[in-house]
Amino acid sequence: MSTKTPGCPRCGMNARLQKRTFSDQALKALIAWGDLDAKLKEEGVCDSCYGELRDVLIERSEDLKQFPESPRPMGRAS
Numbered sequence: 329m330s331t332k333t334p335g336c337p338r339c340g341m342n343a344r345l346q347k348r349t350f351s352d353q354a355l356k357a358l359i360a361w362g363d364l365d366a367k368l369k370e371e372g373v374c375d376s377c378y379g380e381l382r383d384v385l386i387e388r389s390e391d392l393k394q395f396p397e398s399p400r401p402m403g404r405a406s
């Protein structure tokens with residue numbers, strides 16, 4: 329990682345970023361709901377964004393259930 333980050337990639341705030349990844353399931357849901365840009369899923373976000381996203385996940389825990397827990401690399405869909 330040699331690219332310089334100007335600030336939080338989500339809100340643009342110049343804050344200390346930490347890479348805290350959510351589970352695949354949570355990421356998919358956040359992206360589907362438009363709360364997180366798909367390209368940010370590998371990035372760190374600031375504390376405030378992290379808190380927001382976590383709150384969304386808590387609020388929408390019912391909706392979260394419809395997202396698969398993890399991708400199926402075997403691809404045995406028929």
Ligand SMILES: [Zn+2]
Nearest residue numbers: 336339374377
């Ligand atoms: Zn942020």
